[in-house]
Amino acid sequence: MNNEVTIRFAERMSQLPPYLFGMINKIKMEKRWEGIDVIDLGMGNPMDPTPNKVTEKLCEVAVDPKTHRYPVAGGMKNLKREIALFYKRKYGVELTGEDDVICTIGSKEGISHLCLALLGPGDTVLVPSPFFPVHVYAAVIAGASVLRFPLGSEEEFLRQVSSMCQSLYPHPKLVMLNYPHNPTGTLASREFFVEMVKLAKRFNFMVINDFAYGQIVYDDHVAPSLLEIPGALDVGVEFGSFSKSYNMAGWRLGYCVGNKEMVGGLAKIKGYYDYGIFSAIQVAGIVAMRDCDEAIVEQVAVYQKRRDVLCEGLARMGWEVDKPKAGMFVWVRIPEPYVRMGSIRFSVEMMNRANVAVAPGAGFGEEGDGYLRLALVENENRIRQALKQMKRALVEIDQEVKAGTFVLQPDAPQG
Numbered sequence: 001m002n003n004e005v006t007i008r009f010a011e012r013m014s015q016l017p018p019y020l021f022g023m024i025n026k027i028k029m030e031k032r033w034e035g036i037d038v039i040d041l042g043m044g045n046p047m048d049p050t051p052n053k054v055t056e057k058l059c060e061v062a063v064d065p066k067t068h069r070y071p072v073a074g075g076m077k078n079l080k081r082e083i084a085l086f087y088k089r090k091y092g093v094e095l096t097g098e099d100d101v102i103c104t105i106g107s108k109e110g111i112s113h114l115c116l117a118l119l120g121p122g123d124t125v126l127v128p129s130p131f132f133p134v135h136v137y138a139a140v141i142a143g144a145s146v147l148r149f150p151l152g153s154e155e156e157f158l159r160q161v162s163s164m165c166q167s168l169y170p171h172p173k174l175v176m177l178n179y180p181h182n183p184t185g186t187l188a189s190r191e192f193f194v195e196m197v198k199l200a201k202r203f204n205f206m207v208i209n210d211f212a213y214g215q216i217v218y219d220d221h222v223a224p225s226l227l228e229i230p231g232a233l234d235v236g237v238e239f240g241s242f243s244k245s246y247n248m249a250g251w252r253l254g255y256c257v258g259n260k261e262m263v264g265g266l267a268k269i270k271g272y273y274d275y276g277i278f279s280a281i282q283v284a285g286i287v288a289m290r291d292c293d294e295a296i297v298e299q300v301a302v303y304q305k306r307r308d309v310l311c312e313g314l315a316r317m318g319w320e321v322d323k324p325k326a327g328m329f330v331w332v333r334i335p336e337p338y339v340r341m342g343s344i345r346f347s348v349e350m351m352n353r354a355n356v357a358v359a360p361g362a363g364f365g366e367e368g369d370g371y372l373r374l375a376l377v378e379n380e381n382r383i384r385q386a387l388k389q390m391k392r393a394l395v396e397i398d399q400e401v402k403a404g405t406f407v408l409q410p411d412a413p414q415g
């Protein structure tokens with residue numbers, strides 16, 4: 001008798017490419033184990049502290065045994081009410097804070113499970129590219145087909161959605177938006193959202209807007225919420241996150257607000273998967289939402305300075321770069337001749353030669369290849385240092401290319 005068990009994954013697993021950032025992170029961790037100081041511009045993982053008021057509240061509440069029980073699934077009433085008040089205060093949106101708000105274990109979990117609630121085989125989702133991976137793969141895992149199209153200008157975006165809705169049968173079921181956009185830092189105008197809501201009603205599709213960077217906006221620009229558009233509550237939801245606004249990435253706290261049926265669908269599916277978020281974290285989240293507007297302003301000022309140091313430094317190296325209007329990243333095209341390496345090899349070379357971690361644009365879809373995404377999480381001095389080290393690495397590459405020992409192509413020559 002054969003005692004061996006064959007481990008067989010579900011078919012959906014074959015749809016998932018290796019997580020590209022995993023590879024870069026692995027090299028980073030190996031270097032750090034060796035005691036090498038890697039400057040990390042790779043992941044949007046905030047390094048600045050959570051506001052004191054929030055950590056103090058967590059510590060105070062965490063010692064109360066009542067918080068050690070299973071929490072209220074879907075979020076505490078007071079936190080949901082605070083989220084509704086935030087929407088009223090910032091965007092003039094009227095929410096009850098009951099069946100139109102649900103708390104999630106970070107927005108990524110919420111987006112994933114909402115896709116599972118809304119989508120299945122035979123459904124089509126439209127996602128602009130480049131994209132944050134979960135916006136595509138949550139739909140893929142749910143069994144839906146994903147149609148990607150270049151992000152482009154707002155006009156082009158709307159034209160593409162309209163044309164795909166007319167030509168595809170069955171019509172797309174969902175459009176996945178992410179404004180402010182990761183990785184490009186693009187902001188949507190209010191008018192864009194107005195047109196999107198009109199299209200949603202005309203072609204009967206739902207809309208999700210991932211608003212994780214809604215509060216990280218520079219130079220007096222404003223990021224409108226999808227929900228402030230009349231009629232938006234009929235067609236969609238928006239996801240918010242505590243991770244970026246309040247430097248609470250490890251706490252895993254986010255929320256989904258908007259259309260009650262969609263929120264209800266997420267609540268139903270989450271009911272089978274999880275028991276909610278540690279109550280002490282939820283109580284601390286109330287303090288963040290209620291008392292930490294000033295901390296956000298200070299944090300955005302910090303990111304804006306880092307953005308300027310990084311963009312100006314890259315420009316001095318001869319790179320063409322636009323300062324992002326929002327988000328935590330600089331999205332920049334790798335200049336000639338180095339772009340011939342492709343973004344993955346370029347990133348690996350920067351890690352190996354410069355001890356600088358960057359995110360290869362290819363990790364955000366094919367349309368992102370040729371670009372890098374640089375996170376604004378390291379301080380200004382370390383950003384300057386990273387630029388110096390990258391510059392040195394590029395000089396080294398130039399010399400090797402001249403000597404014929406390095407070929408500018410996506411994969412290192414074998415042998």
Ligand SMILES: Cc1ncc(COP(=O)(O)O)c(C=O)c1O
Nearest residue numbers: 106107108132182212241243254
């Ligand atoms: C666009 C976008 N959405 C969602 C997330 C995940 O946020 P959370 O920590 O709330 O799960 C990220 C994190 O990098 C992100 O960039």
